[in-house]
Amino acid sequence: MQSFVDFLNSIIWSPVLIYTCLGAGLFYSILTRFVQIRHFSEMWRLLFSGKSSTKGISSFQALAVSLSGRVGTGNIAGVAAAIGFGGPGAVFWMWVVAFLGAATAYTESTLAQIYKEEDNGEFRGGPAYYIEKAMGQKWYAILFALATLLACGVMLPGVQSNAIGNAVETAFGSGAMVDTAMFGALEVSKVITGAFISIVLGFIIFGGVKRIAHFTQIVVPFMALAYIIIAFVIILLNISEIPAVVSMIIGDAFTPMAGAGAAIGWGVKRGVYSNEAGQGTGPHAAAAANVDHPAQQGLVQSFSVYIDTLLVCSATAFMIIITGAYNVHGPGEAYIVQNLASSVAANSPEFTQLAIEAAMPGLGKPFIAFALFFFAFTTILAYYYIAETNIAYLRRTIKVPGMMFALKVVLMSAVFYGCVRSANLAWAFGDAGVGLMAWLNIVGIIIIFFISKPALKALKDYEEQQARGVETYTFDPVKLGIKNADYWEQRLARRNGKQDSETTDADGKPINPTA
Template structure:
């Protein structure tokens, strides 16, 4: 199984996809005139503005849901893997992916807002929706939807739960080993998998509102706590920072593990972590209740900075400052070996050792707890994404029980991922990420050349910014954007309300009596 999955990854994650991810980010950065830099202040303003409605969630809640997908085990175990297999220079390429990917995130999230739908009182949208409406290729949209259901409902949740299981086992011990039908498993992992599955079921059976309510509290808290710990460790080793930064940049261009390894692992883990271009973030973006599609695009663009430039960088600096890492060479050889050879790079142990070396007794339990919240909220985001794509398919094919079946499959996948080997879990996750990235990036690039809807929305939003409007509006017909049905109806209603209000405010004309 491991060999087959590795073979698939060698095809999916060929250099073509790696350069496609970087190229798409660069292309949209130039096309939007580096919106990720120009509109940074507006991103911060929008972050805390906006309100939820009966049909949609607020901008901040949508950010929290998408961040729950972005800020996950990739920020802890993924960064460790990038360093372990690509060397310290892989961190630089993660930064590059984040900076360029912020423009890609703006584009895909704005498209999701433009082409979202009202599905029985709940906003739905994402790549499948905008591929069908903007490209006019329903068959391609179906392929994306099916691939996403498989990736987010089966493959990716196991990566998250596997890291939780490994961290719990490293922190508290494995306990008794038990023989089962799927192999010999530690009691710690069985208990952990069971707890995760039960908690997951409780929340996902409550719908997107419960997911949003949970993530808007947990995500900011867990990210802040993690960054504070990292900041403390960095401060304690502040004199080493210039040397670490120099090592990261130097190794990016003269890499110890080979140029292909550094850029390949940096891009792969960067895309896995911040999801820019992967097509997962747009699902949460579409659920937001905003005045203009570009607003949520900007908020989602900001989430890339939080994920990679803050959380991933915090992990990287902790690992590199404390020297708690190995760098794999060809075969079983090591280019750098600072910790025991049996410690897997595809796991959270590098990060646990980094904290443990500075704060004895804290590292393993802290990372176990942090990973639980990081990974658990990511699993919730994966469920919502899979659910949205089932809702898309259900528009054409009415099969009863699809949502219920998804919940059961996801809970099973989470338990199975908890108890299986890390390398297989990560490899299967890479297959899912790669498939979605291929389909989505090709889709958004094609849509750009067909009509440039995301760019038109950005220009319209910036025009209204300059005019200083109090309330933004979006008229897709005026902009030449077709099939944006929700926004067409909304604009028409806003115009009717505005006309009615103006008529009410006008004072009836009374002629003056000249003889009075």
Template sequence: MALAYIIIAFVIILLNIGEVPRIVGMILGDAFTPMAGFGAAIGWGVKRGVYSNEAGQGTGPHAAAAANVDHPAQQGLVQSFSIYIDTLLVCSATAFMILITGAYNVHGPESTFLVQNLAETVGANGPAFTQLAIESTMPGVGKLFIAFALFFFAFTTILAYYYIAETNIAYIRRTFKVNGLMFLLKLVLITSVFYGTVKAANLAWAMGDVGVGLMAWLNIVGILIIFFIAKPAIVALKDYEKQQKEGVEEYTFNPVALGIKNADYWEGRYERKTGKKSEAVKKGDSVSAQTQTS
């Protein structure tokens, strides 16, 4: 779906190729104004960017933890690359389609408009701008294509967030044995989906902003604490890069040798893979040399 979306965007850009220099100039010019720094960049860019790539929210590890890789840094690099796919390509494709066709309004204070290219009834918190942008270039395509795109994007989002929530419930139940939590989760999710289909998007965005804000702040505090105490991600990345330079045929990961605690899964995986117990190496020994021996 993302690929089809990007292709449509490229077609619209090619059909309006003469407008590209002006649009790029507009984006760069507006991005470095004081108002962008204090208003749009923080108020809209950061919030919607976080929705797009989920960086710092703490939701990425749920799916990443289910991946089967030889070294955790491999999946970490994949997760980092996905940010560019989501934000740099998909979000930029949307921006170029809307700006290049002029299918947007810029809302000012007290229900005024700084720029009004569309009717005042067209809401900004929805797909209308993108639909009208595609429709203006490809008549008869815009509404249908965005409807299908939204269906697939929404469907995969619902699946992803349900998987995240179910994983959280399963983790909570390891400590608190409460029956019926999974059923309650399904009921809440189905109710939320139904409610979202019959109500305006403003409430959903507002609730999402509050929820994501709380989640991100808690997660970022945790990341900073762990980063300054142990730096496990940096240590794992350096170990992966070291093995890369040494040209190993199969990567291994020994968390104990790297001083990374509580990585029970990786300790067990290392022992099963190498046939030896995961142990810390002495100072001066080669970590990768030990992880390659069995």
């Protein structure tokens, strides 16, 4: 299985996809005139504006849900893997992916808002919806929905639970072994951890998107802040090392110690896995937000990429490099840099645990186990919501009873399985899922640009209203030449109808002509 998945990843994650991710980010950065820089202050303002409703969640809740998908194992174990296989220079390419990816995140999230729908009293949207409505290719939309269902419902949750299991094992020991008919010999600590995660997960996902949003808006900011504070303290204790660390990251980015292209390849791969820009996961949460204009949620989601990579991933990278708690793998079994025992896996949170442990003895292992539990658990919740949204899309064409219930059971099973299996296999499955979604989504948003440019039209419209100093933003897709934005057309019609009823009598004559 490991060999097959590795072969699959060698095809999916070819240099073509790596440079397509970078190219798409640069493409949309130029087209939006680097929206990720120009509207930075507006992103911050919008973060705390907007309110939830019976149909949608607030901008901050949408940010929390999307951040719960972005801030996860990739920020701790993923950064370690990037350094372990690509050298410190891989961190530079993670920064590049974040900067360029912020424009991609704006584009895909704005598209999700433009083409969202109301489904059983909740907002739904994402790549499958905007591919069908803006690109006009339902078969491609169904293909994306199926790929996302496979990735987020089966492949990716196991990566998160596996990291939790490994962190718990490192912090508290593996315990006794237990023989099972299905999985063979398993560590008791991982069995207990997997069962606990699955049970708590079931309680939350059976409560719907509102329960997920309320949980993540509390947990994600708290854990991200605690993690960054710990990293900041470690950096301050080693402040004299910062110039050398930055020099190493930038120098290795262009002369990669792990071989030509390794830094770029691992930096982009883990960057996309971590911040998810272009992957197509973030737009699902973006579509659920209750906002006055689609561009607003696009800007908020663009900001979330900065939080994920430039803050949380950088915090991890600096801790690892400052303390020297890493190895760099070379070809075959060789090491280019070996500061730790060969038994320490790069595809695990151990680099980060050992880094904190070196700076703060007694804290590193349990703290990372605790942080990873919440980071990874909220990411699993985000994966569930994404998979649920794509089932909601597929149900319009494929009428199979019990699909939502089956998703919950399969996801809980995948979480338990991932927790007790090896890290390399879990990450290989995760990479395949991320790569498949990224291919389909990035190709889709580029084709949509050449068809109608809806995300750019929305940005221009928002900037014009912003320049006029309007108090309440409006969005008229028909006026902008955007087709099939049914929700926004209906919303504007309801709003205009309400205004007409308040200013005219039963015969349509003005109630107060001088007003």
